[in-house]
Amino acid sequence: MALPSVRVPRDLDASRDNLLHKLRREPLADLRPMPRDTVAERDGYTLYRYTPADVPQQGKPLFLVPPLAAPAFAFDLRRSCSVVEYFVHQGRPVYLVDYGPVHFSHRNLGIEHWTDHLLPDAMERASAHAGYEDLHVAGWSLGGIFTMFTAAALPGLPIASVTAVASPFDLRQVPLLALARPIDRLAGGLIGPAYRAMGGVPSALTRLGFQLSAADKYLTKPATMLMHADDTDFLAQLEAVDRFMDNMYAYPGRTFGQLYHVVMRTNEFATGTMELGGRPVHLADIEVPALVVAGTNDTLAPLSSVAHLADLLTGSPETQLLQAPGGHLGVLTGRAARRTTWPGMENFFAKHD
Template sequence: MALPILGLPRRLGAAGTNLSDKLHRRPIADLRALPRDIVERRTSYTLYRYNAVPGTAVRGRPVLLVPPLAAPALAFDLRRGCSVVEYFVQRGRPVYLVDYGPVSFAHRGLGIEHWVDSVVPSAVETTAEHSGADGVHLAGWSLGGIFTMFTAAAHPDLPLASATAVASPFDLRRVPLLALARPVDRIAGALVGPAYRAMGGVPAPLTRLGFQLSSLDKYVTKPLAMLTHADDRDFLAQLEAVDRFMGEMYAYPGRTFGQLYHVVMRSNEFATGTMELAGRIVELAKIDVPVLVVAGTGDTLAPLPAVRHLIDLVTGSPDAQLVQAPGGHLGVLTGRAARRTTWPAMEKFFVKHDD
């Protein structure tokens, strides 16, 4: 029988099984990657195509998933039963993923223009050619969503059916966490440039720490959450999958970090809808394809006002929509609630623009 005062789980038998698995280091989450094939491998990225589900008719234009930097691309395939990729392939949609791989000191000279002008456009063209489709749904998470939007703006000739940004902040003055960091920047900002240039970027442990600080309350209360949900195997599986994700964070290349640091701490350039890349101005108002913006209602790293601002910038889009869904920065993309909120909203938008 449950003891609500102590927060003990109702199903003690299930809790005992889960505890035994944890103590014996038996995995709870099914972390097997969905089967996929390499479409193209280049020095700066690998393009994958996920296998169709046997017996499921392939339909609709392909979706090309664009990850951010530092965070591993497995965010889109977090675990079986809670995977963005799995959701779409089960509905017959062709799914492609561009994966940059780990960042090293050798990548220190790469800037945002490398992804906006080279990597993402190349992946779009290859996806269209490989799938035989006349248009590709381009969808990015976090910084990947920013890459997506500036790619769509900078390359109007790409075969795009739509552009989607999930948890991508464009008005960085609306991010409370960054407001707390600006006084530190005023004091020690002059040291940041020499530090990241000397290291060639930001090491993976620091990017991991930054991600953890954005949801510090969840890390502090994690032991209590595990206790009160000890009978919920799906909840524990999600925690296990997120731990694996956090353990595989990458470094940030130096030049890109420098550009982002300038935007985040100094100019808030993204909020203007323009950015200077490779000597020319790229304007988000020039995007002429449908745009979907997804914001997490519990996201502290990319809160709703910062994400929603993108709608005001894509004035040339024939169909710009905002979707609000529960979850934090990672949760809105691949949390347990995303099965019922974010993913169906994306699929509905893609279906609308498949023709």
């Protein structure tokens, strides 16, 4: 386990003020969501358009795709550390699809529900709302995997480019899964009946999975907070991440079963082909520019597992790999993303506007 580097707070006044805020349970993070309007409310999702900033409007719309189990406000974590806020202030139209919480009634939904139906419908509606513009579609984690398979399955969608952020495609390169496979060999026969009986994976287990992927940070968090007691922005980020973790959702049963089969048994994503809706879908069929974003400190989706996607997109006219500092959530919306991930994405989008 990596220990935090030793840092001594230098601003005692700031340390005192931050401590008082914590003792009074007063938030340091500005958690106000960015203003937005509802474009469509459908069975299974809500489509939002964020209110344009007072800057010149330019570029094709950005369409954001969250993963399952994680709240969609990952893209709008807190003010000054929000993917949405950054691109709105670039003058780019920003849309977000939000699936909402997963319930027992969703237990029979598989990956093809999102790739064949929900996401295509939301993309068509966003494009129509934007004046039938093509979209820069960007997904995080499993949302990036959904983005790629949606684009491959339905080449007629209004897509200008695709981006996957922290989306692992070669799961042999994920150390945490290597540790889990012996458990699967011993108890794998119990897992299927368990998630089918529950209708999915409860939110508490989803949250635990994220925490295990960054166990060292959780164990050293009290010491880290003391060492950064005078850094209000650092503490605000921790606060925003805690809120994110407290709002994890469940996984629908059938989708979890598909992912479990891929993760533990076949590593199907790494082949670039997946059976969805009764037919094979090939990532090589994607014919739009693609950006692959990998976090250099991501233990849940290590660099090598994410970068493998670039090798699978043989039909894309341009595939770019962007490496940026941060863990699984941090590469998307950490404090360093302001200077690395987001400008890199905007440069890519502007090139393909």
